[in-house]
Amino acid sequence: MAALCRPLLLALLLTVAGCSNRDPAADAIRSAEDLLAELHEDAQEYVPDGYRELKDQLDGARAMFREERYKEAIAALADLPARAGVLATAAAAARERRSAELSTAWSGLLATMPGMLGAIELRLTELSGMRRLPQGIDAKLLEEARAALDSARADWATAGQTHQGGDLRTAVAQAQDAQGLVHELMARLGIQPG
Numbered sequence: 001m002a003a004l005c006r007p008l009l010l011a012l013l014l015t016v017a018g019c020s021n022r023d024p025a026a027d028a029i030r031s032a033e034d035l036l037a038e039l040h041e042d043a044q045e046y047v048p049d050g051y052r053e054l055k056d057q058l059d060g061a062r063a064m065f066r067e068e069r070y071k072e073a074i075a076a077l078a079d080l081p082a083r084a085g086v087l088a089t090a091a092a093a094a095r096e097r098r099s100a101e102l103s104t105a106w107s108g109l110l111a112t113m114p115g116m117l118g119a120i121e122l123r124l125t126e127l128s129g130m131r132r133l134p135q136g137i138d139a140k141l142l143e144e145a146r147a148a149l150d151s152a153r154a155d156w157a158t159a160g161q162t163h164q165g166g167d168l169r170t171a172v173a174q175a176q177d178a179q180g181l182v183h184e185l186m187a188r189l190g191i192q193p194g
Contacts, residue, residue, distance in 0.1 A: 050087045120182065152178050159178060
């Protein structure tokens with residue numbers, strides 16, 4: 001009987017020893033999950049490779065936990081908080097750089113778009129007053145150009161409203177779309193940029 005109890009007692013001791021690391025491993029995984037949840041939005045957008053590495057590290061620890069390798073799961077997550085801090089700093093720096101780039105782009109668009117829209121309006125007025133239109137320009141083109149100018153103005157106004165609403169990224173994208181239309185119009189009407 002004693003020989004039978006020894007392996008059973010040993011198995012019980014190993015189970016208890018393993019369980020003593022189960023809770024700390026579960027806590028470490030929960031903490032890592034919370035940390036990655038905080039970083040998710042900025043890190044996914046600005047440093048996706050770094051975020052993916054941390055996610056893989058967490059997934060590896062989860063797999064070890066499922067296999068009841070609790071000490072290894074804890075060890076696998078030991079450097080995750082420090083790496084997450086580095087990642088958060090990198091994401092914040094990338095977000096600031098992107099914000100500065102968008103601000104610069106918006107300022108450039110703000111400086112050029114009104115003048116280009118005015119130049120198109122002036123050219124259309126000039127062409128409409130001519131008895132004979134220049135070669136390559138006809139009444140249909142003028143009609144299309146007026147409609148395109150109205151569309152570009154509407155797009156530019158929408159971009160301005162979006163900017164006032166605080167969404168600089170979308171405002172710049174909308175304004176760049178309007179700028180593309182304006183450049184196309186200028187080329188079709190023979191207006192030299194600048």
